[in-house]
Amino acid sequence: MTEFTPVLSLTGGALIGLAAVLLMATHGRIAGMTGILTGLMPPVSADWAWRxxxxxxxxxxxxxxxQLTDTVIAFDSPVPxxxxxxxxxxxxVGVYFGSGCTSGHGVCGMARLSPRSIVATLTFLSTAIITVFLVRxxxxxx
Amino acid sequence: MLRTVSAGVTGLIFGTGIALSGMANPAKVLNFFDVAGQWDPSLALVMVAALIVAFTGYRLVLRRSAPLFEAKFHLPTSRRIDVPLVAGSAVFGIGWGLSGFCPGGAIPALGLGEISAWAFIGAMLVGILAARTVRIALQQRALQSA
Structure with a gap:
Protein backbone atom coordinates (compact mmCIF):
# COMPACT_ATOMS: atom_id res chain seq x y z
CA MET A 1 0.00 0.00 0.00
CA THR A 2 1.07 3.58 -0.62
CA GLU A 3 -0.84 6.47 0.90
CA PHE A 4 -2.81 8.95 -1.21
CA THR A 5 -0.75 12.18 -1.02
CA PRO A 6 -2.83 14.90 -2.72
CA VAL A 7 -1.02 17.96 -1.29
CA LEU A 8 2.53 16.70 -1.92
CA SER A 9 1.62 15.38 -5.36
CA LEU A 10 -0.07 18.65 -6.44
CA THR A 11 2.87 20.68 -5.07
CA GLY A 12 5.43 18.43 -6.74
CA GLY A 13 3.51 18.47 -10.01
CA ALA A 14 3.36 22.27 -9.98
CA LEU A 15 7.15 22.40 -9.47
CA ILE A 16 7.68 20.01 -12.41
CA GLY A 17 5.50 22.31 -14.54
CA LEU A 18 7.43 25.36 -13.30
CA ALA A 19 10.75 23.74 -14.26
CA ALA A 20 9.35 23.03 -17.75
CA VAL A 21 8.31 26.69 -18.16
CA LEU A 22 11.66 27.99 -16.84
CA LEU A 23 13.71 25.80 -19.20
CA MET A 24 11.60 27.05 -22.13
CA ALA A 25 11.93 30.70 -21.00
CA THR A 26 15.72 30.52 -20.57
CA HIS A 27 17.06 27.87 -22.98
CA GLY A 28 14.05 27.46 -25.26
CA ARG A 29 14.13 23.71 -24.59
CA ILE A 30 11.66 20.95 -23.78
CA ALA A 31 12.29 19.65 -20.23
CA GLY A 32 12.27 16.00 -21.28
CA MET A 33 14.68 13.74 -19.41
CA THR A 34 15.11 11.38 -22.39
CA GLY A 35 16.16 14.14 -24.78
CA ILE A 36 18.40 15.84 -22.21
CA LEU A 37 20.20 12.55 -21.36
CA THR A 38 20.55 11.43 -24.98
CA GLY A 39 22.51 14.62 -25.74
CA LEU A 40 24.98 13.68 -23.00
CA MET A 41 25.86 10.32 -24.55
CA PRO A 42 28.50 9.84 -27.24
CA PRO A 43 28.58 11.54 -29.67
CA VAL A 44 28.09 14.19 -26.99
CA SER A 45 26.07 17.15 -28.16
CA ALA A 46 27.87 20.55 -28.38
CA ASP A 47 25.47 22.07 -25.83
CA TRP A 48 26.26 19.47 -23.14
CA ALA A 49 26.86 21.99 -20.34
CA TRP A 50 23.25 23.00 -19.66
CA ARG A 51 22.17 19.36 -19.99
CA GLN A 67 18.75 18.37 4.52
CA LEU A 68 16.82 21.65 4.42
CA THR A 69 13.26 20.58 5.24
CA ASP A 70 13.50 17.23 7.03
CA THR A 71 10.94 15.92 4.54
CA VAL A 72 11.50 12.18 4.14
CA ILE A 73 11.26 11.13 0.49
CA ALA A 74 9.48 7.77 0.43
CA PHE A 75 11.18 5.19 -1.78
CA ASP A 76 10.43 1.52 -2.23
CA SER A 77 11.42 -0.62 -5.22
CA PRO A 78 9.37 -3.82 -4.81
CA VAL A 79 10.65 -5.47 -8.00
CA PRO A 80 13.66 -7.87 -7.93
CA VAL A 93 14.89 1.34 -26.30
CA GLY A 94 11.27 2.56 -25.97
CA VAL A 95 11.99 6.18 -25.11
CA TYR A 96 14.66 6.42 -27.83
CA PHE A 97 12.36 5.29 -30.63
CA GLY A 98 9.34 6.99 -29.06
CA SER A 99 11.30 10.28 -28.85
CA GLY A 100 10.43 10.94 -25.22
CA CYS A 101 9.14 9.84 -21.85
CA THR A 102 6.79 11.04 -19.11
CA SER A 103 8.45 14.45 -18.75
CA GLY A 104 8.96 15.21 -22.45
CA HIS A 105 5.70 13.85 -23.89
CA GLY A 106 3.50 13.61 -20.78
CA VAL A 107 4.15 17.11 -19.42
CA CYS A 108 5.87 19.35 -22.01
CA GLY A 109 4.33 17.91 -25.18
CA MET A 110 0.85 17.59 -23.69
CA ALA A 111 1.07 21.19 -22.44
CA ARG A 112 1.84 22.26 -26.04
CA LEU A 113 -1.16 20.17 -27.20
CA SER A 114 1.22 18.28 -29.52
CA PRO A 115 -0.69 15.48 -31.29
CA ARG A 116 2.42 13.25 -31.21
CA SER A 117 2.80 13.69 -27.47
CA ILE A 118 -0.90 13.08 -26.79
CA VAL A 119 -0.72 9.79 -28.75
CA ALA A 120 2.57 8.83 -27.06
CA THR A 121 1.25 9.56 -23.55
CA LEU A 122 -2.00 7.65 -24.04
CA THR A 123 0.03 4.75 -25.48
CA PHE A 124 2.60 4.43 -22.69
CA LEU A 125 0.04 4.93 -19.92
CA SER A 126 -2.10 2.18 -21.48
CA THR A 127 0.72 -0.36 -21.87
CA ALA A 128 1.98 0.42 -18.34
CA ILE A 129 -1.49 -0.24 -16.85
CA ILE A 130 -1.84 -3.44 -18.90
CA THR A 131 1.64 -4.60 -17.85
CA VAL A 132 0.93 -4.06 -14.14
CA PHE A 133 -2.43 -5.83 -14.51
CA LEU A 134 -0.79 -8.83 -16.18
CA VAL A 135 2.13 -9.01 -13.74
CA ARG A 136 0.08 -8.56 -10.56
CA MET B 1 28.29 30.45 -16.95
CA LEU B 2 24.98 32.11 -16.06
CA ARG B 3 23.11 29.87 -18.49
CA THR B 4 24.67 26.74 -17.00
CA VAL B 5 23.83 27.82 -13.44
CA SER B 6 20.30 28.65 -14.57
CA ALA B 7 19.88 25.15 -16.04
CA GLY B 8 21.20 23.68 -12.78
CA VAL B 9 18.65 25.61 -10.72
CA THR B 10 15.89 24.53 -13.12
CA GLY B 11 17.01 20.92 -12.72
CA LEU B 12 16.92 21.41 -8.96
CA ILE B 13 13.29 22.60 -9.17
CA PHE B 14 12.45 19.65 -11.46
CA GLY B 15 14.07 17.13 -9.10
CA THR B 16 12.38 18.66 -6.06
CA GLY B 17 9.02 18.38 -7.81
CA ILE B 18 9.68 14.74 -8.75
CA ALA B 19 10.83 13.87 -5.21
CA LEU B 20 7.91 15.57 -3.41
CA SER B 21 5.29 14.30 -5.87
CA GLY B 22 6.08 10.60 -5.40
CA MET B 23 7.24 10.10 -9.01
CA ALA B 24 10.66 8.96 -7.74
CA ASN B 25 9.04 6.14 -5.74
CA PRO B 26 8.56 2.99 -7.89
CA ALA B 27 6.06 1.45 -5.42
CA LYS B 28 3.83 4.52 -5.74
CA VAL B 29 4.09 4.55 -9.53
CA LEU B 30 3.19 0.84 -9.73
CA ASN B 31 0.19 1.40 -7.44
CA PHE B 32 -0.96 4.26 -9.67
CA PHE B 33 -1.03 1.79 -12.58
CA ASP B 34 -2.72 -0.90 -10.48
CA VAL B 35 -6.27 0.27 -11.13
CA ALA B 36 -7.64 -3.22 -10.37
CA GLY B 37 -5.78 -3.54 -7.07
CA GLN B 38 -4.09 -1.13 -4.64
CA TRP B 39 -4.87 1.95 -6.74
CA ASP B 40 -3.15 5.14 -5.53
CA PRO B 41 -4.47 8.05 -7.65
CA SER B 42 -1.81 10.54 -6.41
CA LEU B 43 0.15 10.60 -9.65
CA ALA B 44 -2.89 11.75 -11.63
CA LEU B 45 -2.72 14.92 -9.51
CA VAL B 46 0.99 15.31 -10.36
CA MET B 47 0.12 15.34 -14.03
CA VAL B 48 -2.86 17.69 -13.60
CA ALA B 49 -0.83 20.25 -11.61
CA ALA B 50 2.19 20.01 -13.95
CA LEU B 51 -0.02 20.43 -17.02
CA ILE B 52 -1.91 23.45 -15.65
CA VAL B 53 1.35 25.25 -14.81
CA ALA B 54 3.15 24.25 -18.03
CA PHE B 55 0.16 25.00 -20.29
CA THR B 56 -0.29 28.49 -18.80
CA GLY B 57 3.45 29.23 -18.57
CA TYR B 58 4.21 28.08 -22.13
CA ARG B 59 1.51 30.42 -23.44
CA LEU B 60 3.18 33.39 -21.76
CA VAL B 61 6.75 32.36 -22.66
CA LEU B 62 6.17 31.39 -26.30
CA ARG B 63 4.67 34.84 -26.98
CA ARG B 64 8.20 36.21 -26.75
CA SER B 65 10.39 36.17 -29.85
CA ALA B 66 13.22 34.18 -28.24
CA PRO B 67 14.27 32.59 -24.93
CA LEU B 68 16.63 34.46 -22.60
CA PHE B 69 19.90 32.70 -23.53
CA GLU B 70 19.30 31.49 -27.09
CA ALA B 71 18.50 33.01 -30.48
CA LYS B 72 15.36 30.91 -30.87
CA PHE B 73 13.09 28.32 -29.28
CA HIS B 74 14.02 24.70 -30.00
CA LEU B 75 10.60 23.14 -30.45
CA PRO B 76 9.99 19.71 -31.99
CA THR B 77 8.67 20.25 -35.50
CA SER B 78 7.57 16.75 -36.55
CA ARG B 79 3.80 16.25 -36.52
CA ARG B 80 3.75 12.72 -37.96
CA ILE B 81 2.16 9.99 -35.90
CA ASP B 82 4.43 7.19 -37.13
CA VAL B 83 5.34 3.63 -36.18
CA PRO B 84 8.49 4.48 -34.14
CA LEU B 85 6.49 6.94 -32.00
CA VAL B 86 3.66 4.53 -31.20
CA ALA B 87 5.74 1.34 -30.97
CA GLY B 88 8.49 3.06 -28.97
CA SER B 89 5.94 4.54 -26.54
CA ALA B 90 4.20 1.16 -26.17
CA VAL B 91 7.56 -0.48 -25.37
CA PHE B 92 8.42 2.29 -22.90
CA GLY B 93 5.11 1.73 -21.07
CA ILE B 94 5.84 -2.00 -20.74
CA GLY B 95 9.23 -1.26 -19.18
CA TRP B 96 7.73 1.42 -16.91
CA GLY B 97 5.00 -0.98 -15.77
CA LEU B 98 7.56 -3.71 -15.02
CA SER B 99 9.59 -1.70 -12.48
CA GLY B 100 7.83 1.61 -11.80
CA PHE B 101 10.95 3.52 -12.92
CA CYS B 102 10.86 6.12 -15.70
CA PRO B 103 13.80 8.37 -16.77
CA GLY B 104 12.55 11.57 -15.10
CA GLY B 105 11.62 9.71 -11.93
CA ALA B 106 14.81 7.65 -11.64
CA ILE B 107 17.33 10.51 -12.09
CA PRO B 108 16.31 12.27 -8.83
CA ALA B 109 16.11 8.82 -7.16
CA LEU B 110 19.88 8.54 -7.82
CA GLY B 111 20.32 11.31 -5.25
CA LEU B 112 18.52 9.18 -2.68
CA GLY B 113 21.43 6.74 -3.02
CA GLU B 114 19.16 3.90 -4.04
CA ILE B 115 21.10 1.10 -5.78
CA SER B 116 18.02 0.03 -7.76
CA ALA B 117 17.78 3.52 -9.30
CA TRP B 118 21.46 3.35 -10.35
CA ALA B 119 20.92 -0.13 -11.85
CA PHE B 120 17.86 1.12 -13.75
CA ILE B 121 19.60 4.23 -15.14
CA GLY B 122 22.70 2.18 -16.12
CA ALA B 123 20.59 -0.36 -18.02
CA MET B 124 18.48 2.42 -19.56
CA LEU B 125 21.55 4.23 -20.94
CA VAL B 126 22.72 0.91 -22.47
CA GLY B 127 19.24 0.56 -24.02
CA ILE B 128 19.34 4.08 -25.50
CA LEU B 129 22.85 3.52 -26.93
CA ALA B 130 21.83 0.15 -28.41
CA ALA B 131 18.72 1.66 -29.98
CA ARG B 132 20.73 4.52 -31.44
CA THR B 133 23.31 2.10 -32.89
CA VAL B 134 20.55 0.06 -34.54
CA ARG B 135 18.88 3.17 -35.97
CA ILE B 136 22.17 4.50 -37.43
CA ALA B 137 22.99 1.07 -38.95
CA LEU B 138 19.52 0.88 -40.53
CA GLN B 139 19.86 4.38 -41.96
CA GLN B 140 23.28 3.56 -43.47
CA ARG B 141 21.96 0.36 -45.01
CA ALA B 142 19.05 2.30 -46.51
CA LEU B 143 21.50 4.86 -47.94
CA GLN B 144 23.73 2.15 -49.46
CA SER B 145 20.87 0.33 -51.12
CA ALA B 146 19.41 3.59 -52.48
Missing part, protein backbone atom coordinates in the same frame (compact mmCIF):
# COMPACT_ATOMS: atom_id res chain seq x y z
CA UNK A 52 24.75 18.18 -17.44
CA UNK A 53 23.78 21.04 -15.09
CA UNK A 54 20.06 20.19 -15.34
CA UNK A 55 20.70 16.49 -14.61
CA UNK A 56 23.06 17.33 -11.74
CA UNK A 57 20.46 19.67 -10.23
CA UNK A 58 17.81 16.97 -10.48
CA UNK A 59 20.08 14.41 -8.74
CA UNK A 60 21.05 16.79 -5.93
CA UNK A 61 17.45 17.93 -5.33
CA UNK A 62 16.25 15.11 -3.03
CA UNK A 63 19.40 15.46 -0.91
CA UNK A 64 18.71 19.18 -0.42
CA UNK A 65 15.02 18.57 0.31
CA UNK A 66 16.03 16.12 3.03
CA UNK A 81 16.90 -6.35 -9.26
CA UNK A 82 17.18 -8.45 -12.46
CA UNK A 83 13.73 -7.20 -13.50
CA UNK A 84 14.70 -3.62 -12.70
CA UNK A 85 17.62 -3.95 -15.12
CA UNK A 86 15.53 -5.65 -17.81
CA UNK A 87 13.01 -2.85 -17.40
CA UNK A 88 15.83 -0.30 -17.80
CA UNK A 89 16.87 -1.82 -21.13
CA UNK A 90 13.25 -1.89 -22.35
CA UNK A 91 12.65 1.71 -21.25
CA UNK A 92 15.86 2.88 -22.95
CA UNK A 137 -3.30 -10.07 -11.30
CA UNK A 138 -2.72 -12.65 -14.04
CA UNK A 139 0.82 -13.91 -13.39
CA UNK A 140 0.68 -13.20 -9.65
CA UNK A 141 4.08 -11.49 -9.62
CA UNK A 142 5.49 -8.52 -7.72
Missing amino acids: AAFVAGAIVAPILVL MPWVMISGLIVG HVLGGF
